[in-house]
């Protein structure tokens with residue numbers, strides 16, 4: 001084992017279940033929160049014995065970590081700091097829902113070491129928030145970002161959604177303008193996916209959903225507009241003022257190692273992938289499900305191509321081997337079709353290429 005790792009902490013609680021969401025999360029009571037924090041701390045200790053490495057990033061995701069409140073979040077982070085060597089410059093992120101962010105004690109979080117806040121915002125348009133079943137307003141997100149900044153946390157991210165029922169290119173731009181007016185340094189912009197097992201899956205016929213062409217129009221206009229406002233695309237769905245890219249997520253895309261703690265959390269450690277199932281009891285019992293080897297050449301190609309910096313040929317050769325002539329030929333064909341850009345040092349997707357990246361990557365690694 002060498003180098004430093006990331007730690008992901010999954011908080012499987014939300015105030016309300018959004019009808020489109022298939023993350024492992026749900027409503028719970030205060031005593032469930034306390035019990036969960038106790039179990040998490042046991043597991044943090046367990047993993048520190050397995051992996052006594054330095055930690056360069058910590059990410060509290062969910063669910064809605066902010067429902068736990070600053071005291072519990074601080075307690076968990078302190079436990080990580082007690083059992084791992086968290087680097088002084090580590091990026092430590094907490095996801096916050098705008099509704100809970102209005103009252104969250106950001107001062108306490110900053111003092112504990114949290115230095116990045118990611119806010120689940122989705123849209124500034126009230127009608128679209130309603131369509132998504134969100135329980136907050138756009139102003140709640142503004143208040144949340146202002147409060148975080150006032151507490152000294154200026155590394156802020158907002159999540160935006162594309163393809164929301166009723167959304168138009170203009171309303172999406174309005175939401176992006178709103179993010180800019182909040183002064184955030186990072187914006188994640190995801191297309192709504194209808195997942196089996198969600199309420200939206202059951203009622204999709206009744207929803208005014210964007211078809212493929214509309215989704216493409218929304219995505220391409222968002223990439224273009226975000227770029228004009230100074231948010232540089234660095235991954236399919238992520239945009240940042242240069243220097244504010246998410247270090248935690250960037251490590252995932254570079255095949256960096258990480259431990260995920262919590263039900264449904266995935267890990268890559270010592271070249272192996274494994275995860276906890278979507279089951280609280282199984283997590284308590286520490287039942288870990290193996291998921292094969294991680295970090296092979298195909299995975300490296302696939303993850304690198306998610307990034308705007310793309311597949312750097314010298315990195316690929318150093319870690320594995322050069323691309324085969326057949327693979328290079330396919331890349332040149334995709335470049336001619338306007339889906340990729342390629343030069344002597346790297347290959348990457350164009351915005352249009354990102355829209356079909358899964359199919360293209362499958363072709364390249366065949």
Ligand code: SF4
Nearest residue numbers: 014017018021062063
């Ligand atoms: S708040 Fe986030 S994690 Fe919770 S249900 Fe809604 S989308 Fe899912």
